[in-house]
Amino acid sequence: MQKVLTRIPIHVLSQDIAERIAAGEVIERPVSVVKELVENALDAGSHEIRVDIRGGGLRLVRVTDDGYGIPEDELERACARHTTSKITALEDLGRLHTLGFRGEALASIAAVSELTLVSRPIESENLVEESAAALITMRGGEVKQRGQRARLHGTTVTVRDLFYNVPARLKFMRGARTETGHILQLMRRYAVGFPAIRFNLTIEETVALQTGGTGDLAATLAELYQLPLAEMLHPVSATAEHYTLHGYVGNRALAQSSRQHIMLFINGRWVHNRPLQDALESGYRGLLPKGKHPLLVFYLELPPGDLDVNIHPAKTEVKLLHESEIVTALTQAVRSVLERSPALPSSPSFPGPELVYQRRLPGPRRRGLHVAESALLRSFSRRSSSPRRPMAACIS
Numbered sequence: 554m555q556k557v558l559t560r561i562p563i564h565v566l567s568q569d570i571a572e573r574i575a576a577g578e579v580i581e582r583p584v585s586v587v588k589e590l591v592e593n594a595l596d597a598g599s600h601e602i603r604v605d606i607r608g609g610g611l612r613l614v615r616v617t618d619d620g621y622g623i624p625e626d627e628l629e630r631a632c633a634r635h636t637t638s639k640i641t642a643l644e645d646l647g648r649l650h651t652l653g654f655r656g657e658a659l660a661s662i663a664a665v666s667e668l669t670l671v672s673r674p675i676e677s678e679n680l681v682e683e684s685a686a687a688l689i690t691m692r693g694g695e696v697k698q699r700g701q702r703a704r705l706h707g708t709t710v711t712v713r714d715l716f717y718n719v720p721a722r723l724k725f726m727r728g729a730r731t732e733t734g735h736i737l738q739l740m741r742r743y744a745v746g747f748p749a750i751r752f753n754l755t756i757e758e759t760v761a762l763q764t765g766g767t768g769d770l771a772a773t774l775a776e777l778y779q780l781p782l783a784e785m786l787h788p789v790s791a792t793a794e795h796y797t798l799h800g801y802v803g804n805r806a807l808a809q810s811s812r813q814h815i816m817l818f819i820n821g822r823w824v825h826n827r828p829l830q831d832a833l834e835s836g837y838r839g840l841l842p843k844g845k846h847p848l849l850v851f852y853l854e855l856p857p858g859d860l861d862v863n864i865h866p867a868k869t870e871v872k873l874l875h876e877s878e879i880v881t882a883l884t885q886a887v888r889s890v891l892e893r894s895p896a897l898p899s900s901p902s903f904p905g906p907e908l909v910y911q912r913r914l915p916g917p918r919r920r921g922l923h924v925a926e927s928a929l930l931r932s933f934s935r936r937s938s939s940p941r942r943p944m945a946a947c948i949s
């Protein structure tokens with residue numbers, strides 16, 4: 554995704570455009586808040602993004618970035634419906650270079666939580682006169698407080714008491730551990746999708762994920778999985794008229810029991826699209842044991858006009874103009890790597906780096922990277938004050 558280095562002022566979208574933008578519920582659970590706030594930080598050209606979570610995200614989600622910031626006189630407008638600095642005309646939907654464009658996220662979050670926005674625009678630092686960051690707090694969609702804070706350029710959005718005024722939604726929330734698990738999975742995707750950005754996720758004040766932002770995907774994967782992965786990852790690249798594809802496929806020894814380590818990004822956007830998922834799966838069918846899935850990261854670059862992201866509010870489902878050509882390319886890319894990959898070890902004493910790491914981890918689900926995650930989440934729920942209580946109880 555290309556960084557937006559210049560921005561137009563935040564404005565209200567015309568009725569015509571607003572009506573044509575896929576409407577619907579954006580904020581379904583805490584992970585949706587994290588997604589929207591991190592995407593805003595990415596769209597603002599940040600180099601470093603920090604996320605703090607408490608109580609599975611219902612008590613607190615805080616996202617801090619070093620992006621271009623929001624001028625003081627636009628803070629309140631940013632939290633209104635259909636206000637954006639990313640598109641103006643309908644045609645812009647066909648040449649999107651940002652993850653967001655609907656102008657609804659901050660408004661939707663502010664309506665169901667207490668949201669504090671602190672921002673200092675990047676330009677203010679070039680001014681002779683010092684200017685502090687501006688602050689606005691909204692609760693249930695109403696402005697509660699305005700003020701100023703000292704900070705460098707960038708934006709911090711703090712969301713507290715999510716769904717405090719939507720008891721029906723709270724009732725359906727799973728435990729903090731489940732919500733935290735979704736957030737960790739989401740953050741791992743951003744870290745992989747944007748290896749040039751430094752990400753830091755803390756859960757209950759403990760670092761859960763950290764990347765160096767070197768831009769090197771193999772190094773980022775090694776950081777995320779804490780494994781010496783380089784020799785187990787095979788690079789992939791392919792270019793044709795309508796696309797370029799690059800990424801890595803882990804060898805067969807890294808096969809996982811979960812599909813969550815298969816990550817496909819189109820123009821910087823993580824997507825979940827059935828035909829593309831099937832294309833990847835048919836690439837490894839017969840090459841991995843039943844129920845096993847590869848560790849796989851692909852970036853697909855398409856002309857923005859060949860991709861329609863405006864079919865679902867969450868923008869993870871997309872439509873592609875040259876879908877069948879891309880489906881074939883994805884299948885071939887996976888197959889070509891796994892066919893050459895050394896077979897799975899038959900001996901249980903395989904001394905691969907993955908097992909060296911997992912030896913420290915207790916429990917029957919010893920094989921596979923997911924073990925590391927469940928051990929991590931277990932330790933967070935132990936630390937949180939009420940691990941097994943439903944989230945509704947946690948925030949009351």
Ligand code: ADP
Pocket residue numbers: 563589593594597618620621622623631632636637638639653654655656657658659660708
């Ligand atoms: P959208 O991202 O679809 O434009 P949002 O409701 O998420 O809508 O945000 C509204 C506007 O607020 C954005 O268009 C952007 O101008 C501004 N904004 C939000 N978050 C940030 C941020 N972290 N840094 C800079 N600007 C931001």
Ligand code: MG
Pocket residue numbers: 589592593653654656658659
């Ligand atoms: Mg947004």
